[in-house]
Amino acid sequence: MMLILIWLLVLIATLTIYFWKRYSRFSEYGVKHFSPVPLLGNMTAIVFRFNHFTDQIQSLYDAFPDQSFVGWYEFMKPMIMIKNIELIKKVTIKDFEHFLDHRTIVDEKIDPFFGRNLFSLKGQEWKDMRSTLSPAFTSSKMRLIVPFMVEVGHQMVETLIMKIQQSNTHYIDMDSKDLTTRYANDVIATCAFGLKVDSLREKNNDFYKMGKEASDFNIRKFILFFAANSFPKVMKFLNIQIFKDITKKFFKHIVISTITERESQNIIRPDMIHFLMEAKKGKLLHEEKVTSNYDTGFSAVEESNIGMKKVDKVWSDDDLVAQAILFFIAGFETVSSAMSFTLHELAINPDVQDKLVAEIRENEKRNGGKFDYNSIQNMVYMDMVISEVLRLWPPTLVLDRVCNKVYNIGKAEDSCDKEYIIRKGEGVTIPVWSIHRNPNYYPDPHKFNPERFSEKNKHKIQSFTYLPFGIGPRNCIGSRFALCEIKVMLYQLLKLIEITPNDRTVIPVKLCKQSFNLSIKGGHWVRMKIRQ
Structure with a gap:
């Protein structure tokens, strides 16, 4: 009995050390994140259907307002969520060759x-x-x-x-x-x-x-x-x-x-x-x-x-x-x-x-x-309507990229001591859902308002804050097809x-x-x- 208890304690200690190492990736760099659950990471609420994926995205996006990027664990895999718009531009366009691929x-x-x-x-x-x-x-x-x-x-x-x-x-x-x-x-x-x-x-x-x-x-x-x-x-x-x-x-x-x-x-x-x-x-x-x-x-x-x-x-x-x-x-x-x-x-x-x-x-x-x-x-007004629908209800909630070359993404915030290095094979996400609903970019963001995209107003939309079909060379190849399809349906349906x-x-x-x-x-x- 004593031998079984000793082995049990050894197993618990080993697992504790393993999970501690696995889930300490962000802490040493000052990257803010929610506390993970062993094996499930930050996926618990989604796996057990307590939250929709959008709830998870939004809560993480809102929790740490001063961070350029935050961390989260997909089960046991560390992921970086990029919040800063200039950093999004840098990762997806300027340094695209470092983030060429989607996840497998x-x-x-x-x-x-x-x-x-x-x-x-x-x-x-x-x-x-x-x-x-x-x-x-x-x-x-x-x-x-x-x-x-x-x-x-x-x-x-x-x-x-x-x-x-x-x-x-x-x-x-x-x-x-x-x-x-x-x-x-x-x-x-x-x-x-x-x-x-x-x-x-x-x-x-x-x-x-x-x-x-x-x-x-x-x-x-x-x-x-x-x-x-x-x-x-x-x-x-x-x-x-x-x-x-x-x-x-x-x-x-x-x-x-x-x-x-x-x-x-x-x-x-x-x-x-x-x-x-x-x-x-x-x-x-x-x-x-x-x-x-x-x-x-x-x-x-x-x-x-x-x-x-x-x-x-x-x-x-x-x-x-x-x-x-x-x-x-x-x-x-x-x-x-x-x-x-x-x-x-x-x-x-x-x-x-x-x-x-x-x-x-x-x-x-x-x-x-x-x-x-x-x-x-x-059809100018039709385009305004559809543009607003795609802002409020984007077809892609997050964009993902996988790092294929070691990449220094910088400090999560100015007070951090270290710059965060993304390893080859680790992933980054861009929270389209949350960016589209950020009141700093879209006043009264939960209101359906096609006038945001009028000739008078659309120049006010900040670059790289509107991402319904992605961004950079890996954007959606079928955006024209999708827009034509939606407009054809609306035209024929609403006419009668x-x-x-x-x-x-x-x-x-x-x-x-x-x-x-x-x-x-x-x-x-x-x-x-x-x-x-």
């Missing part, structure tokens, strides 16, 4: 379709893929793709009007997140995979079911993502996969079979599959000199010199499948989230909706009912349908803690009726 989410050896997409690739391979794909997202390519979006939007509105007319009340109450998810699903199906899907009428079609499975970041996937980053060797040894085999096989079959059919029948359709086929042949090139960063809106990001270079690399079919899957995941959830929050804000802010409808009607009159890519560029609150509309918004995704607890409920 999916090991490409375990899962090449999710591990070899543009988001996951690292180093020179990422640069080559970015350069290869960048021409697919220029304004000239979006001009070709917008008609496909308009077709899906028309299909959606037609179905909604039919449902309203068939109701006894002359209106329908619905969860707008379900609507926008199905719309986004059908847009990606046609624009990326060349498929025609009607998810509002065919509720359980295979494409929608597989899309939901791939893009639903529930608490299980959320924990597995962080575990893959914190314990990569354990995940690899246990061969734990985040995505199901049936999902991967489904998307691979669609991409490969579509490419084979088009090659054999010489079919040309200007969608993402076509652009990927051109990329594989080395024929996808920049056809234009971009003269404006904001040709599709204030939120659109500029391509860096990395994306403008010509590469001669030959990509495999698996690499093409990986990019197609990324288009789907990125477009399915983030865009549908932005659209559902847009509809929520328009429902509870009727003055904004009325002003937007007036602009839509003005465009209809001016262009004889025609709506195309040029119309998108001329009025959005109002109903008894189930959640005011004020409370976020659901069961998912990493941004969603309203209780649903995104609104009422829709035919506009008079």
Whole structure:
């Protein structure tokens, strides 16, 4: 008995010393952080669903106002959250080569379709893929793709009007997140995979079911993502996969079979599959000199010199499948989230909706009912509305980078004795959610106010404080696509349908803690009726 007790005490002492060393990374440099829990670090409230991830970000951001950066532990891995705007600019642009990569989410050896997409690739391979794909997202390519979006939007509105007319009340109450998810699903199906899907009428079609499975970041996937980053060797040894085999096989079959059919029948359709086929042949090139960063809106990001270079690399079919899957995941959830929050804000802010409808009607009159890519560029107030939605409800809550060269980030505050050195392999995060809601940058930040982005006011927005699509060379390649998709839906929907609150509309918004995704607890409920 005494021997067991001694061994138990030795084990406790060993673990205590181990965790003390593991969790003392910040203390010796004066970097402020919350006290970690052994093994869980600062993830306890998220793992047990006490808080939404945004609560965790905001509490850390607010807790230490004088620090340029603060620390937190993802389980046992130290992370730096950068708060100072000039430091964010330095890390993401000036010293970009030190922070070239995203964290490893999916090991490409375990899962090449999710591990070899543009988001996951690292180093020179990422640069080559970015350069290869960048021409697919220029304004000239979006001009070709917008008609496909308009077709899906028309299909959606037609179905909604039919449902309203068939109701006894002359209106329908619905969860707008379900609507926008199905719309986004059908847009990606046609624009990326060349498929025609009607998810509002065919509720359980295979494409929608597989899309939901791939893009639903529930608490299980959320924990597995962080575990893959914190314990990569354990995940690899246990061969734990985040995505199901049936999902991967489904998307691979669609991409490969579509490419084979088009090659054999010489079919040309200007969608993402076509652009990927051109990329594989080395024929996808920049056809234009971009003269404006904001040709599709204030939120659109500029391509860096990395994306403008010509590469001669030959990509495999698996690499093409990986990019197609990324288009789907990125477009399915983030865009549908932005659209559902847009509809929520328009429902509870009727003055904004009325002003937007007036602009839509003005465009209809001016262009004889025609709506195309040029119309998108001329919708000034619509762009203001969407820019404000993306500020208040950003699709990406934090940006992450991994240090690939030892980096001296400086002192956390002037009173610190030491400068903090970020080791190779350690990560940094940029709290987009908190920066967008900082009253120093956006007065009355919780208020939905599109006028922040008017011609009169948008110059007041401080550089690098508006980051809905990221920052630096590793920003979101699909910002133009996303903005076109949202604007097409809003235009076609609001032209014919009025959005109002109903008894189930959640005011004020409370976020659901069961998912990493941004969603309203209780649903995104609104009422829709035919506009008079």
